[in-house]
Each structure stands twice: as structure tokens, then as C-alpha cells.
Amino acid sequence: MRRAGRFLRLSCLGLPLGFLAITLILPLLSGVILSFQADGFSLENYRFVLGDSLFRRSVYNTLILAAASLVVEFVWGLIFALLLSSRRRASFVTEVSVLMPLLIPEIVFLSVARYILLPRGYLNGALAAVGLPAVGWLDPRSALCLLSVALVDAWRVTPMVTLLLLDGLQGIPAELYEAALLDGAGSFAQSRYVTLPLLKPALYGALVLRGVDALRIFSTVLVLAGPEGAPVMSTYAYQLWGDAMEEHRAMAASVLLATMIGTLGAVVIAFRARTRASGGGALEGLSG
Amino acid sequence: MSQRFKLLEICRRALSAFAVVTAVVPIYLLIKQAFSVELDSFAWPPRWIPHHLTLEHLHKVTSTGELRESLIRSAEVATVAACTATLLGTMLAYAMTRDLRARRWGLAALTASRLLPMIAVALPLATVLIRVGLYDTPSGLGLALVHAAIALPVAAILLLGAFAKIPLELEDAAFLDGASQLTILLRIYLPQLKQALAAAFVLSFLSSWDEFGFGLLLQPTNRTLPPLIYYYAVFGDVGAASALALVSTAPVLIVLVALRHILIRQPKPPAF
Structure with a gap:
């Protein structure tokens, strides 16, 4: 009877983990192996990729x-989180509006953003209406292209940052503000000595989650600028794989991206373990 | 003091207005393009108000073979993915509920699987799927399995939060009455998880319905909706792309606006 329960629990753990291993981890590992193959085992693919100026x-x-996307989305995310958490509750319309970019399917949002930013798009149309010259928002030759992509990415994911920070803000007990008020703290002192320190875990968690997402950015770049317009690591690998038919080199590039993200993850986990050992931050929820 | 309040109030109003405008504009443009004739979409300067309305694009979406097929395929893939993710997510959450070691393993696996970059999994996965005959199939089964794996962490964490709310005494009482572990899982736990199960299913379904990257790489000819919208939007037909986008957005919006309370208070995994 006991043993039957044990068997049930073990299979409940084993089946899902096995499924994850087969669909995600196994392909990743086979990609690592393939990335070392070029007429037998060699570093040739990595040499090519690292030597490629593109x-x-x-x-x-x-x-x-x-970096650009993170800065913008955290500033706006914090502002919106404060707006939604303030004592006077925001209206239903505001609430839904703040979340809207996250609710629309990603590809739909991006294609509309593209229609807005195209040379003959709505933004240039609006500029022309007030007598300003057209701007090449997505022109691959200008640095503006990168900025446009970053802004659209920030626009789309700000709601996610808002939700994560809102969660942190709502966890701060109101008594702390009352106590600070009794101690004579003004609104600046309150946000500096109550809100900010207590929001740190949420800020930190959101930063990691979003940082990882920002590094593996793919669709935003592909839809807005095309793979040639503003190549990032994942579109570079996609391009090698699809257009150049250089499968193994593409895998080398994507392994490098995975390594970068994995290193970031390892650093964060190590850091978390250290702060917890010293009784520091309450950084739970990061794994969510 | 009152003047500062006034200033704050103005800031609040301005911010709300900004949020509303940035949310409404994309949706308005989408609807406008889906219902206006092709000439309107290519006009310069671009028209914010359509001159001629048409149902042509929506009709095209529901009658053209490729478009209708991908609509059905997306729905099938999302259903299979959501069922698999919810089932496996429930199992994992159950295993993690009372066992500390299982919880550690589970959380480590879930965290790791959320860090993977799509491209590093998708490229070798394409090779694997070709070998087992699941690459680019009309049913999209291979893609559905990957989508299930992506949705699994979300489903598992949502359910873990729901499991944690069920009192331990309930399990003990059932155990004393002679219930087996399986009976406890099926007749004590599951009935209390209805809401969380529904939420996990819906979120998994939507994440598959919206997913773009894996769809693009693993179903190059038997496309699902997002890659098809991408091709239409980037390589031509504005009206059809917008109509297609509208069709794929409408169900999502309705469900999510109704469920926004779950989203805003998404449960986090308890500390381990």
C-alpha cells in the first residue's frame, strides 16, 4: 500500500521530467554535439562563426x-505598477489597457508595429501631417533601426514587468508606510527607505527573467527589420540554418547564445545561494 | 499640499490616457485594415479612417484552403499541447507537493527549461523530428509536443500553488479511512483543483496558439497561424494579414480579459 503510493509519486515525477528531457534537453545536447562536427570532430564551426564579422x-x-529594451521597460513598468497599485484603484479600462500589448498574440502586435513604422506607415504619415520629414525608422543602414526594435520590444513586454513589480508592491505592508509617516518621513524618504528596499527582490527577479528574454530576442527583430536589417544572435543562427544551409555552423552560433544565457543563469543562482546563506534577500519566486 | 495632490492627479490621468491610447491604436489599426479595401491600405498619407469597408478579407480567410487549414491546424496543435501540458503539469505538481526532494528536482528542471533559447533547441530538434517522421506533418504533432513542453512549467507552477492550498488534514483523513494514494489524488485532490486546471489549460492553449519561433522552424510548409500571419504581413497582402490576425486575436482577447484576475495574481511557487 505504501509502496504503491511511492510508485505513483515516482512516476508522477519521472514522466513529466522525462518528457521535458526528451523534447528540450536532448535536442539541445545533440545540437552541442553536431556543432563540433565538420568532417569529424573539430572546432572548425566555432572558428568560422567567431571569425565572421556579421x-x-x-x-x-x-x-x-x-540593454536599451530593459532600461525602457523597467522605467515604464515601474511607473505603471505604481499607477495600478496606488490607493485610488485604477479603472477597468486602464487596467486592461496597461496589459493589452501582452494580451495580443506576439506576431499580431509585431506586424501592426511594422505597419506603423514602415517608410509609408502611420507614424511617418502622422509626421507628414504636421509638416515634418519622413524618418527611416526601420532603415537597416541606420542606428535608428536598432532603437526602433528596442522600443517596440519594450512596448510589448512592459506589461509583464508591470505585473512582476506590481506583485512586489502589493506585498509591502501598509503599516510600514504608517510607521515611516509617524517618524516624519516625507514621500521621497518613504519611497527611498521603504518602497525601494522592499521592492528589490521583485525588481531583481523581473530583471533576470526579462534579461534572459532580451538576450534570446528573435521574432521582434525578424518581423521588424528582417534577418539582414539588424542581425542578433538568434536571427544570425536562423539565417545560417535556413538560407545558407550551414546547419552545423548555425548550431555552433546557437550553442554560443545558450552558453551566454546559461552563464547568466548560473551566476544568478550562485548569487542567490550566497545571499540566502548570509540571511540576505528573499529571492523566492525567481524560478517562476 | 492640495496643489501637489492636484499635480499627482494630473499625472495619473495623463498616464492612464497614454496607456489607453497606446493600447487602442494597434487594435484599431488592425480592425481598420481588416475591413478596408486594398487601395485604402496603400494610400499615402495613410488613412486613419477607412473610405470603403469590405468583408472580402474575412471571407478570404475562411474560404481559402491554406488559411482555413492553418486555422484548424493551430487549434488542433494548441488543444493537444494544452491537454498534454495540463496532464503532465498536474502529475509534476502532485509529485512536488509533499516531497522536498521531488520539489527541488522539479523546480530545477522547470527553471532550466525556461532559460533555453528557442533557436538552440529548435535547430537540432528539426533534425531529430525529421528522423522520427514528425517534421512538418499536416497534423503538426511534433510541434504540439514541443509546445506542451514549453507550457509545462507554467501549468505546473500554477497547479503547485493550488495543491499547496489543500489542507494536509484532508489527505490524512482519507488515508485513515483506507483510501489509496491514487484514490486520494483522483477523489480528494482533483475535485479541488478544477479552477486551477481550467486556468492551466487555457494558459497552455494560448501560449501554443501564439507561439511563433518553433512554428516557423518546425512547420515550414504545413504552417500554423503565427508564421502564416508573418508571411502575409511581411511579404504582401495587408488586408488578409490583418483579417487573419484579427481572427487569431479575438478569442485570445475575450478569454484573457475575462481571466485577468488570474493573470494579475499569478501564483508563485512557494519557497523551497
Whole structure:
């Protein structure tokens, strides 16, 4: 009887984990093996990728895009979270509007953003209406293209940051503000010494989740700029795989991206273990 | 003091207005393009208000073979993915509920699977699927399995939160009455999880319905909706792309607006 229960629990653990291993981990590992193959085992694919100037540009673009997008979405995410959590509850319309970009399917949002930013799109139309010249928002030769992609990405994911920060804000007990008020803290002191320190875990968790997403950005770039317009690491690999038919080199590039993200993840987990050991941050929920 | 309140109130109003405008504009443009004739869509300067309305694009979406097929395929893939993810997610959450070691393993696996970049999995997976004959099939079964794996962590964590709310005493009482573990799972736990199960199913369904990258790479000819919208939007037909996008957005919006309370208070995994 006991043993039957044990068997049930073990299979309940084993089946889902086995499924994850077969569909996600196994392909990843076989990709790692294939990336070392070029007439037998060699580093040739990595040598090619690392020597390719387009790849170096795509690494640079990935990092710039991630940084720009993160800054914008965290500033706006925090503002919206404060708006939604303030004592006077935001209306239903505001609530839904703030979440809207997240609710629309990604590809739908991106294609509309593309129609807005095209040379003969709605934004340039609006500029022309007030007598301003047209701007090449998605022109692959200009640095503006990267900025446009970053802004659209930030626009789309700000609701997610808002939700994560809102969760942190709602967890701060109101008594703390009352106590601070009694101690004579003004609104600035309150946000500096109550809100900010207590929001840190949520901020930190959101930063990791979004940081990983920003590094593996794919569809936003593909839809807005095309793989040639502003190559990032994942579109670079996609391009090698699909158009150049260089499967193994593409896998080398994507393994490099996975390594980058994996390193970030490992650093965060190590850091979390350290802060917890020293009795520091309450960083649970990160795994969610 | 009152002047500062006024200023704050103005800021709040302005922010709300900004949020509403940035949310309404894309949806308005989408609807406008889906119902206006092709000439309107290519006009310069672009028209914000359509001159001629038409149902042509919507009709095309429901009558053209390729479009209708991909609509049906997307629905099938999402259904299979959501069923699989909910079933496996329930199992995993159950295993993780009372056992500390299982919980550690589970959380580690879920975290790791959320860190993977799509491209690093999809490229070798295409090779694997070709070998087992599940690459680019009309039914999209291979893609459905991948979508299930992506949705599994979300479903499992949602259910884990629901499991945690069920009191331990209930299980003990059933155990003393002679119920086996399976009976306890099926007759004590499951009935209390109805809401969480429904939420897990809906979220998994939507994540598959919206997924773009794996669909693009694993179903190059037997396409699902998102890649098809991408091709239409980037390589031509504005009206059809918008109509297709509208068809794929409408069910999502209705469900999500109705479920936004679950979204706003998405349960987090309890500390381990």
C-alpha cells in the first residue's frame, strides 16, 4: 500500500521530467554535439562563426538591444505598477489597457508595429501631417533601426514587468508606510527607505527573467527589420540554418547564445545561494 | 499640499490616457485594415479612417484552403499541447507537493527549461523530428509536443500553488479511512483543483496558439497561424494579414480579459 503510493509519486515525477528531457534537453545536447562536427570532430564551426564579422555585429546588437529594451521597460513598468497599485484603484479600462500589448498574440502586435513604422506607415504619415520629414525608422543602414526594435520590444513586454513589480508592491505592508509617516518621513524618504528596499527582490527577479528574454530576442527583430536589417544572435543562427544551409555552423552560433544565457543563469543562482546563506534577500519566486 | 495632490492627479490621468491610447491604436489599426479595401491600405498619407469597408478579407480567410487549414491546424496543435501540458503539469505538481526532494528536482528542471533559447533547441530538434517522421506533418504533432513542453512549467507552477492550498488534514483523513494514494489524488485532490486546471489549460492553449519561433522552424510548409500571419504581413497582402490576425486575436482577447484576475495574481511557487 505504501509502496504503491511511492510508485505513483515516482512516476508522477519521472514522466513529466522525462518528457521535458526528451523534447528540450536532448535536442539541445545533440545540437552541442553536431556543432563540433565538420568532417569529424573539430572546432572548425566555432572558428568560422567567431571569425565572421556579421556574427560579431550580431553579438553587439544583441547586447545593445537588450540593454536599451530593459532600461525602457523597467522605467515604464515601474511607473505603471505604481499607477495600478496606488490607493485610488485604477479603472477597468486602464487596467486592461496597461496589459493589452501582452494580451495580443506576439506576431499580431509585431506586424501592426511594422505597419506603423514602415517608410509609408502611420507614424511617418502622422509626421507628414504636421509638416515634418519622413524618418527611416526601420532603415537597416541606420542606428535608428536598432532603437526602433528596442522600443517596440519594450512596448510589448512592459506589461509583464508591470505585473512582476506590481506583485512586489502589493506585498509591502501598509503599516510600514504608517510607521515611516509617524517618524516624519516625507514621500521621497518613504519611497527611498521603504518602497525601494522592499521592492528589490521583485525588481531583481523581473530583471533576470526579462534579461534572459532580451538576450534570446528573435521574432521582434525578424518581423521588424528582417534577418539582414539588424542581425542578433538568434536571427544570425536562423539565417545560417535556413538560407545558407550551414546547419552545423548555425548550431555552433546557437550553442554560443545558450552558453551566454546559461552563464547568466548560473551566476544568478550562485548569487542567490550566497545571499540566502548570509540571511540576505528573499529571492523566492525567481524560478517562476 | 492640495496643489501637489492636484499635480499627482494630473499625472495619473495623463498616464492612464497614454496607456489607453497606446493600447487602442494597434487594435484599431488592425480592425481598420481588416475591413478596408486594398487601395485604402496603400494610400499615402495613410488613412486613419477607412473610405470603403469590405468583408472580402474575412471571407478570404475562411474560404481559402491554406488559411482555413492553418486555422484548424493551430487549434488542433494548441488543444493537444494544452491537454498534454495540463496532464503532465498536474502529475509534476502532485509529485512536488509533499516531497522536498521531488520539489527541488522539479523546480530545477522547470527553471532550466525556461532559460533555453528557442533557436538552440529548435535547430537540432528539426533534425531529430525529421528522423522520427514528425517534421512538418499536416497534423503538426511534433510541434504540439514541443509546445506542451514549453507550457509545462507554467501549468505546473500554477497547479503547485493550488495543491499547496489543500489542507494536509484532508489527505490524512482519507488515508485513515483506507483510501489509496491514487484514490486520494483522483477523489480528494482533483475535485479541488478544477479552477486551477481550467486556468492551466487555457494558459497552455494560448501560449501554443501564439507561439511563433518553433512554428516557423518546425512547420515550414504545413504552417500554423503565427508564421502564416508573418508571411502575409511581411511579404504582401495587408488586408488578409490583418483579417487573419484579427481572427487569431479575438478569442485570445475575450478569454484573457475575462481571466485577468488570474493573470494579475499569478501564483508563485512557494519557497523551497
